[in-house]
Amino acid sequence: MIRVLPWLIVLVAWLYGMVDCALSDRRAVRGGISKTLWFLISVLPAVGTVLWFVFGRPRGTTPPRGSNGKGRRPMAPDDDPDFLRGL
Template sequence: MGRILIILAVVMLTIYCVVEVAQSQPSRIRVMPKWLWAFVVICVPVIGPVTWLLAGRPENTPRRHALGPDDDEDFLRGLR
């Protein structure tokens, strides 16, 4: 039972990383090209996905949050 859980965890991690590599923009991926990351994640069972998560994944960039009407000062000024 333990072996099945370990194998299932490795397969799920690999699938997660393959999908993440496929959805990433090539210009934001670090260290290696996208096709090489996909190859490493698929062909090197545990080390490939872990390496992708630590070294290849695009860095988080702060996103601009849309302001709601009640947070937009220009909108509120226009109501008066």
């Protein structure tokens, strides 16, 4: 079992990296190359996944904006005016 664990870790990281690359926004991908090329690079099990996470993966995403232009923070139901109006 202990001999299988490193291969299992590499397999899970590889699959996660490929799915993350496929689902990322093409405009947010870093590295100066296209998302398609990053996906082809991520096909390489260990090296491609490391390159994707270090150089290609988008850094952070901005939170969604509300209708008033400010970001909406999560709040408790008793502090939420929309929830209280519905009571």
